[in-house]
Amino acid sequence: MISYKKDQTFQKVDENTERCVVTHSDKIMSVVVRFKEVQESTSLHSHPEEQVTYIVKGKFKFFEEDQEYIVEPGDFLRFESNVRHGCVPLEPNSELVDTFTPIRKDFL
DSSP states (O other): OOOOOTTOOOEEOSSSEEEEEEEEOSSOEEEEEEEOSOOSOOOOBOOSSEEEEEEEESOEEEEETTEEEEEOTTOEEEEOTTOOEEEEESSTTEEEEEEEESOOGGGO
16 A cells, blocks of 8 residues: 655646645556645646546635536545546645546656
């Protein structure tokens, strides 16, 4: 078993975002994503992996195609394969956990 340790190394995604692959197998992967500051906008993206997102800390606005959702700690979202989606943090120091199946090989 491999578990998340709070002192694991995070990789810089951009000036506002960092992520850490906390565990993965050949079939599933969980990633902690941290956002330093509030953001005004984002670009939507899609990928072939299914995704479940759990909000750990802060508030986010998520986009799925033409829909918007405001989510807070304890909320979950699920995105089907190849559906355009994205998010903006609405509070500084927001954090979430993304779980993908199959794994995002581009994150390794």
